[in-house]
Amino acid sequence: MHTNDPLRPVVFAYTAVRDTLAAVATGDSRREPDDTVLAVSGAPVAGLNGVISPDLEPDPGVVEALADSASLRGLPWSIQVRGVPGPRISAVAARHGLTHVSAQPLMVRRCDAGTPSQPATGPLRVRAVRADELGLYAKIMAEGFGVPPEMFEIFADPALAEREGFTFYLAEVDGVPVGTGMAAVSGDLLGVYNISVLPDHRRQGHGLAITTEIVRAGHAAGATTAYLYSSAMGVPVYTSAGFHTAEILTWFTAPA
Structure with missing residues (x-):
């Protein structure tokens, strides 16, 4: 059909x-x-x-x-x-x-793009978080997007970590959280979500590093095609990670 x-x-x-x-x-x-x-x-x-x-x-x-x-x-x-x-x-x-x-x-990254190499990130480390760390995850994500914490409180629910295919990531420099990401794997598809970096840590390649680590982990889990919805600002970052723009999603919302 x-x-x-x-x-x-x-x-x-x-x-x-x-x-x-x-x-x-x-x-x-x-x-x-x-x-x-x-x-x-x-x-x-x-x-x-x-x-x-x-x-x-x-x-x-x-x-x-x-x-x-x-x-x-x-x-x-x-x-x-x-x-x-x-x-x-x-x-x-x-x-x-x-x-x-x-x-x-x-933006889509097709299977023929292969597994991406990990960029040099210095002291940055990207790791999956435990269910009891989702409160911290939601807090850092809100700070990264510059919004009040209550906007992303739903991501603090430990039940999310129990959902099959969902993985939440913190990026840390010397153990201090500086960014977030989320993966949603379904069959051979990997959705990349919630890529955020705290303002004082931007323009250092952290967003690319988080995205790349999520794609690498997704490949290891059997997801060969990755997708994400990007802001205009994020397009160059994701392009450098092997994604290309495939179409657009139109949003209708109430006027601000």
């Missing part, structure tokens, strides 16, 4: 990660027969609540039905669709007050 859409499994894996985060945080997630997802984490972050379609041509009726969920009321939320949305999806978003439109590049 989707043989002419080779990126659909990648976007499906992304929706599954959002689905899992919501299931752990609130138990409020729902997947429709066409795989459109309603995922409500309860976090005060638009990207962590809302409706995501993995299809190139999402069904406006399904998107609208999920967008009408009472679970979204009072929360920042989003509608996320692939590529340039058609007028019917844009109209659904507008009816729900989501009139700000932005785009994120989907």
Whole structure:
């Protein structure tokens, strides 16, 4: 059915990660027969609540039905669709007050790129964290993204560490945390998330080192294709790690 859409499994894996985060945080997630997802984490972050379609041509009726969920009321939320949305999806978003439109590049690192070499990182070390360290992980990630700690409290839940395929990483210099990353492995796909570096430690190659270590660990776990959604600022870093931009994800959110 989707043989002419080779990126659909990648976007499906992304929706599954959002689905899992919501299931752990609130138990409020729902997947429709066409795989459109309603995922409500309860976090005060638009990207962590809302409706995501993995299809190139999402069904406006399904998107609208999920967008009408009472679970979204009072929360920042989003509608996320692939590529340039058609007028019917844009109209659904507008009816729900989501009139700000932005785009994120989907970057993919294919299996033929091989296992990346580890860049020289000096005293930096990247390690997987234990469940009881997720509170520290969430704190460092919030500092790295420059947001209040409550925005990422959901990542402090030890239950996340028990989810199959999820691994959380801290980057440390002489034992002091300076950055974060997260891996979500599903079959041969590796999702790279939450790459952050504290302001005083940027421009030293730490973001690249964290990303590379996650990709190397993913390869060891059998995931040969890696993907991530990047900010515009992050594209050069991920390009140097062997990723290339494959398409965009369009976000509809409420105006600031």
